[in-house]
Amino acid sequence: MFFHQDAVFENLSIHHVGNKTNDEFYVLSDNPVDLAEDEILPELLMHYFMKPFTKANEVYRFYHPNEELQLNELYHFAHKYFQEKILFHEFSQQVTKHLYEVSEHPKIKSGEVYVVSLKNIQMEGEERNAIGIFKSENKETYLKVQPQQGGFQLNYEREAININKLDKGVVIINDESEEGYKVLVIDQTNQSEAVYWKDEFLKIKSRNDNYQQTGNLMKVYKNFVNEKLDEVFELETADKIDLLNRSMNYFKTKETFDKAEFEEEVIANPKAASLFDDYKQSLADEFDMPFQTNFDIANPAVKKMQSSYKSVIKLDKNFHIYVHGKREYLEQGYDEDKGMNYYKLFFENEG
Template sequence: MVTAFEAYLDTISVHHVGNQAQSEMYALSDHPLELKDELISSLLKQYFLSPFQKAVEVYHLMHSSGNLALNEVHNFVSQIFEDKDKFHEMSEQIAKHLYNVTNHPNIKPGELYVAYFKDVQIEGNLLDAIGIFKSENKETYLKVYPENSGFAVDYEENAININKLDKGVLIFNIEKENGYKVVVIDTANRGQDAAVYWKDDFLQLKIRNDSYNQTSNVLGIYKNFVTEKIDDEFDMTKADKIDLLNRSMKYFKEKETFDMDEFGEEVISNPKAIESFKTFKSQYEDEFDTRIGDTFEISDNAVKKQSRIYKSVLKLDKNFHIYIHGDNKLIEKGFDDERAMNYYKVYFKEEQ
């Protein structure tokens, strides 16, 4: 978790980065931005740092070759951390690097801000951090002000909403040899091909394999196993699948530590299905080159996030939704020959 109560903005440089796929250029400023007053500095701090207060996933900079020195952003920020006099020069290099990877036609041009913060807290440590931010989406704002014993209305186009950061990354001056501690925001182009350039091409990130990541991975893998894979080997109704998902979420909410053998016995129960899940998990680890321990501390934050996408709803045509939260033995599936339709029979003690 990132907190910025004690943080302050030390230095900031602004550049413009176009899209080379659209034959647009970049424009570099000659010197760092001069902040007119404390209010501007405070607004910029709010704009840049507020979105990171909910960020819980920590990444590291990396390079596909395994040689971290080849990661451009790691190289540039390392020079700044070692000699702050190089800040503006390296901010220009960061802008050029971003321009070089901005080659998807759907990537919008925008302003690039490189900022140096002091006393930003992550995981209990107050650290210097370099922030890199890009604003892509502009809005029109109305201004109402007194005039001639009444009011007048004006507007400002191509303005920035300080409550909507499009892209951002904070790189903390710690664990340099591992690629620093990094948290990232990317709300623009989410779910599109153009979105990968920020994390994958520009920053080249890998997620830290901590308890949060391992908890998220196991819950995600298990959800995919139940919803997509288990039908290959077992004949299961959707109600049975929902029950398996509910039992897994109950396990993660009640336990402090994940244990693979215990999880298999308490949640999956069927020996053949347990082995099938272990194989499915191993295949994921090989495909994504990510090792998930058979035991690890469960992250409550990861459980809360995953619980939002765990479905306990049985959708029947467009007429009914059945929410299954408990014993799946209290719901029975059948087929009515006369109506030629499936049906569910639900048992309960009292209506609420």
């Protein structure tokens, strides 16, 4: 878990980065920002920068395709800073230059880059120092109402930043440096061109811990049921929902995942289990995402996935059937007279 409530800023530098492809340039400030004389601004910045990370359960690490960490530019600069081989403001300038170099997609927006150093960050029960790098791309217009004699004055401010909407951010925790540090990431844009933040600027991959194992396996199983099983088995929507419900119940009630147990209790079909093994392996090879046969189930990952496990059958625009269990109490058929499909539900009590 990540906590920032006791964290404080040690340094803050602000620069501007444009889009290299569009012939926009970067602008580097000469000095860090002095926050010593302002009591309110650090609190606002802490809210803006750090609050989005309170729900960031997924932990990443820096990597490089050649398996040489020092070739990862951001890891290289962060490592030098944490080892006190480079001053903070110089570090922030190097980071901004690197971000500019990877901002090559024509739709990448220009914006301000904020680089901060923090102390007293708590990560997984340990207190650590950290670096934060944030980018603001989207500006808004705000109305300001001010009282004056006999009434009020209405004014506005263009190109202002909403402190409740961080566009992009990364927190690099000074821990496990030899493995690529612990890295938390936020990217709110969700556009195809935005992958540059994770893939080009940071070059990160998921840390393969219990949280990652739980979440990844649940995602892969959901996709397998919804997309792959139809190629071999003829499944009704209710059958798919039943398979997903059984898997969700498994992850919610078990403390550990056991591959053989999961295949027996949830999939319950040797041929389907073999298909699932092949499907997992193909993804593991493609995305460098190995799956373990046994691991402790991480409840936060289960809760995060629960909302994406659909248990509803939508019938035209008239009815929704929510299926939470007891697949045998739901039958599907076709009425020749009406020329329509139907569902038959069996129950004991009406709530």
